[in-house]
Amino acid sequence: MKYVMVIDLNQCVGCDTCTVACKLDNQTGSGIQWGRVIEEESGRFPEVKKLYIPILCMHCEESECLKVCPTKATYRDPRGLVLIDYDKCMGCQYCMLACPYMARHFNEARTPPPDVPAGAGGDSRKGVVEKCDFCEDRLSVGGLPRCVEVCSYDARIFGDRDDPGSRVAKLLAEEKPEVLKPEGTYHPSVYYIGVK
Amino acid sequence: MSPRLQAEWGARVSLDFFFGGAGAGLLGSYLLIAARNGYRGLSVAVIATGVVLVLLGLLLLASELGRPAKALRSMANPGTSWMARGAVFNLALIAAALLLITALLAGLRMLVPAVAMLTVLCSALVAAYPGFLLFGAKDIRLWHSRLLPGLMFLYSLMSGLSLLTLADSALHLGMQATLRPAALIVMLPVTILFVAFWGRSSAAMGCGCWEGLRRLAGRQLLAPFVVSTIVVGILLPLVCYVYAAFSGVAELPMLLGAVSFLAGAVCLRYFVVKAASHEPVTFLAKRS
């Protein structure tokens, strides 16, 4: 069993609904978004190409973070997810330097703007590094990651790559998806189609 | 895409590298030189200073941790993690050096050569490991260079020699005869590696290293870098050591060279840490 996500850049309009859904679900603190959407432009006005690219933890198969973690807080689970045992993390942030995908975040107390109340900020994770976990608690009960669920545009497809009947398996076979930073041989589990 | 400077490690980590490296370099170079005359007259003060410096480095690193209470777990993954290995090496070095001090104070002379060798071995590991640690961040091209471990090792060694020069002068250890040529000889590969490391093409270094330096502290950092690491940290010591080696006057130039190298070494580590940037996350940039 290997969970992967395929993101259709033809469909992503950068509405950030997934960003906010993830934030609410995981109670992340000020300045931390486990999943978000970056914007890329190429060309010059008025011939401008623009992409909205959702990024999140890529749950790499050759994960740098796992290699460099001194306490073994970061580990791989049998479903192919890269997870963090927050009780073991000492917050050295080495993994954040090793991660090529901006996927990891250090949970420190940050003050929001004056009229915004301070949220929970992931209180149980203060002082450690946190990240997307593909909503593994939802997966355990047969659900989908939150970002996949709330996307109105069918821009995220999630499933088990090893299941030949799954939509992701078909997309991986038929669509020639790309990954970010392929030259790094990190073998991320998040693929992108519609990059052209 | 503009470079994304790493924002996790800063002055405290770079000082940790400096103190750790300097302490290790001090212990290593002192014991290697002392070996040549059978470890006679070993100064506990020098060894203790080395231990204190390494400890100081570790404390600085611990203060950077989000949860220092968990720091003991940091040795759990020496199989793949240079930080775990570094923790092991640091503790081993401190243990070996303390053992050496104990042996000296207790008068157990037979143990001294073996423990001293062990301490030298550990100090070499501590001197080298920061370079490997940074090298491990594949996405940070400034750090992901095989030159970096060598550079950090040599800087540690040279820092150690500089500290030894100061100790030698303060405590009258009688090592000038060895230190004068040693300083100059080690300074040469330091310089070569410095030039090789910073002189890599920007393609090799990744998209933003100079840009990173430029952007830090409001676009003023390039000048301080040049002044502190190059002028004060390399050129001035070189001049001093050459002068010390080939003229009769040794004491002052050696001290000046040592102090200025140490200042430059602190700065070098700072800039290496702070100028580091990640490769951009992009689909379009490669294509255009």
Next chain:
Amino acid sequence: MSLYRANLQSDRVKTCCCICGHNQCGLEVRLEQGTVKEIAGDADDPVTQGSVCPKALASVQLLTHPGRLQTPLVRAGERGGGNWREASWDEALTIVAGKLNQFKSESGPESVVMARGTNRGSWIRVFNRFANLFGTPNWTESGGAQCFTPRSIAQSLTFGGLALEWPDLANSECILVWGANPPATWPPKSKKLMAARKRGAKLIVIDPVQSNIAAKADLWLPVRPGSDAALALGMLHVIIGERLYDREYVERYCVGLTELTARVPEYSPGKVSEITWVEERLIVEAARLFATTRPACIEIACTLDEVIDPIQLSRAVALLACVTGNIDVAGGNIFPHAAGQVSIDTNDFILRDRMPVELQAKRLGADAYPLLSKNLPVNFPMAHWPAILEAILTGKPYPVRAIFLMGGNPALSIANSSRAQEALRKVEFLAVADLFMSKTAEMADVVLPASSWLEQNGLADSSQATYGPLRIRRKIASVGEAVSDIEIMARLAKKLKLPDFWDSEEEYLNYIVKPLNVTFEELQAGGESVPSPMIRGKHLQEGFRTPSRKIELYSRRLEEWGYDPLPFYREPHESPYSTPELAKQYPFVMTTGRRVVTYFHTGLRNVPALRDVKPVPVLDINASTARSLHIEDGDKVIVESPYGRISLVARLTEGIHPRVVGVPHGWPGESNDNLLMNNEVCSLGIGTTPLRGTLCNVRRAQR
């Protein structure tokens, strides 16, 4: 916060959002352990099909926000001093009713202004009725002449209904999005649009900035802000000139082709290209694509209303759909309708004609802006905000002594904020109903706590959300003593002894659904929506609701009222061409009011999950232009107009013309775009304060 158990049969409850009131996305609200845990789109909703936006999701934070008003408050101390005492509803409403009646008897009902914010659901029409029953001719809304009114008049005049609000996206082969950014503001339409595009429909987007939807377009026309009417007329030039229009349709269903044909020659693509700064070949290509791909539809938004000649612009855009045979056809633009319930979007419902004629004549703005303020067949007549401010500050033509305001924040949301705030501070009595202590509420005498959409029963029946089936809203929670706007009006109506109003929200809802032979409670128990088909072609068969019963390319009504019966283009009152001297000092053409998906007008910037994702107000500026001004991405910049200056954060992009900048809407304090606007030059006949297509300059703020 407590749950409203009566409605909660399970821990998954379906209702409709009402944050923006325009879309009312069907949602599933999930409860867990006695609280609202999370919200998701309802894929089974027959209209919105599961669309959802960040605002709906973050609404869970509205239920527990420490800033929520939980009891009525009465001012204790200086106005704006921030000292309040809690009061009961009875006491607070007694004060409000007492004051309103006092001013009514002393200075006439016209001295009381009833104002509200933008469309946030059905209550806006109930409010209109409330105002008419109280007897004041001076009700108004922050949008008003700047929003919805101009284009609804234009559409009513042209084809007797609001077809441009309803592109039949699911069946369309070519979608023209003009001045709208559906991914940020119209999630259900955006979802359908993207699905249509996926199956091969063409997409043309007209927007000065390369917005979310423009990034997906086959053709993006970066029109100079304020020059859109020229572009529409240029496209008509191509369509008519190259005989690409639907001849049979026009002959059968339209009047005025001859006159329109005579109007368009002066808008050749070459000339229009110079005016609009859009490449000529793009204009021609867009026109041809739209005309020859059938069926085609148009999606618009309030940008068309916020210019110096909004009715002409909306008319010109509407005519594109008319001459190409796309009105009232599948895949084109179709008409909204009620599902059998009492329709609230009528002048009958708001009891417009009860207002005596002498009072109508006193409506502030009636003389200068008859299209806005006089009773006409095609409008909901309202007072003119700049005239209200004038009346408060100068007492002319008569003093305005009180404002009763619901769900609006005119201190920030109307043009010329400095003047607006001055007037709000000066008016003798101000009562405000809101969820939070807004900038306007800070200056009030009485503040009434209103509830969020999660705390209200209701129907998704406002015209922009009615698209076939009628959907039902459920109250899920309550916060303190906050109640819905309709409930507030019901309680106040009782104090004011207004006839023909309802005693409670429940009574109102029962009234609305009575023609369906159910009570509201029965309706709620029965399901989530009342089925109703979408209707296409009814007007083609039975005639359009216009004087000629046809689509009026040439509007005789406009002619009778003394306006140009055909669309035309005129330079904005402030532009590089109309005021070249001013443009030397203020060289950028500015479009203000740009939307951000996490916010709705001036609201929601205090919601943690939303503010953290879009923390600062962003200026869209061309990358090369910015660098030539030593501005880098993320730098603080000052944008200055002849009327004021604000501070924003620069976003460098290639997706905007080098001489154009995009300014966001609804931020408070020193980032409020309405500080840059003046409210003295208003559109002919309708009184719009132009917000798009004015001048400014930009510089980097001091480090």
